[in-house]
Amino acid sequence: MTVLIPVLGDQLSHGLASLKPGPAGAVVLMVEVADETRYVRHHQKKIALILSSMRHFANELRELGWNVDYVKLDDAGNTGSFTGEVVRAAARHGVSELRVTEPGEWRVATMIDGWAAATGVPVEVIADDRFLCSRADFAEWATARKRLIMEDFYREMRKRTGLLMAFGKPVGARWNFDTDNRKTPPRGLNYPAPPAFAPDDITREVLDLVGKRFAGHFGDLEPFDFAVTRTDARVALDHFIAVALPRFGDYQDAIVEGQTFLYHAILGRYINCGLLTALEVVDAAAAAFDRGDAPINAVEGFIRQIIGWREYVRGIYWWAGPDYKNSNALGATRDLPAFYWTGDTELRCIAQAVDQVRSTSYNHHIQRLMILGNFAMLIGVEPAQIEEWFLVVYADAYEWVELPNVHGMSQFADGGVLGSKPYAGGGAYIDRMSDHCGRCRYDVKVKVGENACPFNALYWDFLARHHETLKGNSRLWRMYDGWNRLGPERQVATRASATAFMATLPPAARGWAVAD
Ligand code: FAD
Ligand code: DLZ
DSSP states (O other), X not given: OOEEEEOOTTOOOTTOGGGTXXXXXXXXXXXXXXXXXXXXXXXXXXXXXXXXXXXXXXXXXXXXXXXXXXXXXXXXXXXXXXXXXXXXXXXXXXXXXXXXXXXXXXXXXXXXXXHXXXXXXXXXXXXXXXXXXXXXXXXXXXXXXXXXXXXXXXXXXXXXXXTTEETTEEGGGOSOOGXXXXXXXXXXXXXXXXXXXXXXXXXXXXXXXXXXXXXTSSSOOOSOOOOOSHHHHHHHHHHIIIIIHHHHTTTTTOBBTTBSSTTOOOOHHHHHHTSSOHHHHHHHXXXXXXXXXXXXXXXXXXXXXXXXXXXXXXXXXXXXOTXXXXXXXXXXXXXXXXXXXXXXXXXXXXXXXXXHHHHHSOOOHHIXXXXXXXXXXXXXXXXXXXXXXXXXXXXXXXXXXXXXXXXXXXTOTTSSSSOSSOOOXXXXXXXXXXXXXXXXXXXXXXXXXXXXXXXXXXXXXXXXXXXXXXXXXXXXXHHHHHHHHHHHHHHHHHHHHHHHHHHTOOOBOGGGTSOO
């Protein structure tokens, strides 16, 4: 009796549910397959991260006594798909059963549904307990309410985990310390870069492979300095806790030229592929607070991102179902401008963000939400196109986390399932949060015309264009009040300015995103 345990590229955790019974009578199957590397044309660094981490993880499992069957991308006979490789391995090992931890995507869940028929052996799918809220528990929480509000969910999670709780009450007598956060960083602040890890022989081999096979994909492959083992990911975690966490909250929303990482964790890429668990990361942050090494506004804000936002978007992804991605509440149909791939635009905030993501496969949250996502929503990019872009470019992107963030939070394409209002912002917001505007060819203080910051007119045009859909939203009345106060003449000039700008947008260049 042999059980085959397929371990997917984002399941690289020693405590994975399907591995818990131990190595006796089991074969672990890990496969590098063309389908996964190409279902979107991932950033080159992202492919290198996954493949190198998979190879290291397989070796670690072997050292722990597991029988690991590892299929490399270029191995003879590799069918290029999860299902094809599971079928081949089931026959190779004469297995009597398959055991798999639930995958991170509807796309892969559908494949797994077909494995019993394809192999002729029963398939046990086990809940992924690396998440702190199961799919079933989220569904129960969500189904019981009229509106889904992240803050409500987060408080439940605080109570459930006991994090930052004392005698049933939130530590510091408040659930949320965001009013103490989001300061403007003073000039000359010393920003800690995340630790860099030199590629070892395994990573070098993967870099050669990616350089040959995926050279046409977006992004710079080298320098490559990501952690690809749990040991190094722990070093990255310890580094964040010691040097960045104390200021995480204060400057969480700032955008500073030349500073890609600020005080962010740069851990999403490791948590999402399994090298770190969410629980150990939040425990480490809570321990720093207990030791007096980090203030409550930083620690609470950070823990909220993980046990709040991360769990919430994952819950919505599964609860909303595979059709969630098909809604288009704002009827957006525009093609994604080519400069999302090239960075070739005079909009300095966008050009800088694209340059950063090309070289590092990273932008922080506010760049994603208020620059790249905001601009796409204001000009009305078709949701599927901007979603594909977000899935391609970030090393931490998997559909379960990318889709709710882009479709829901950033594009409002779900009509308000995830968030209660569109995250729309004009030039004044970007000027307040960043130091881009002073160096931009557009003038953020000018509202209309060729020299005006395009975000200004686009913001009002967006509100006007979607008035029918959004007018009942109580969180937007202040914005519509502002629009009304412009008066008819300025309204006409503003919309004309937005239309003129949109007419100058370069045509789409979808070639980066579509599969080979
Ligand atoms: P920090 O900013 O330091 O935050 C700490 C951790 O909190 C992150 O590592 C992450 O695990 C978690 N977190 C914070 N916000 C979120 C959130 N909204 N959803 C889920 N987890 C969160 N995150 C991804 O992991 N993958 C994505 O593909 C992704 N796409 C996004 C797209 C858009 C349009 C937006 C607005 C946000 C997206 N996020 C995504 C959320 C967030 O921007 C990233 O998690 C964060 O920028 C990762 O950087 P970091 O590791 O330095 O995290
Ligand atoms: C992202 C990715 C890539 C690029 N390649 C592989 C791969 O070759 N083999 C694999 O097991 N996983 C890979 N992954 C991660 C998967 O796409 C991910 O596990 C599924 O999408 C489920 O979330």
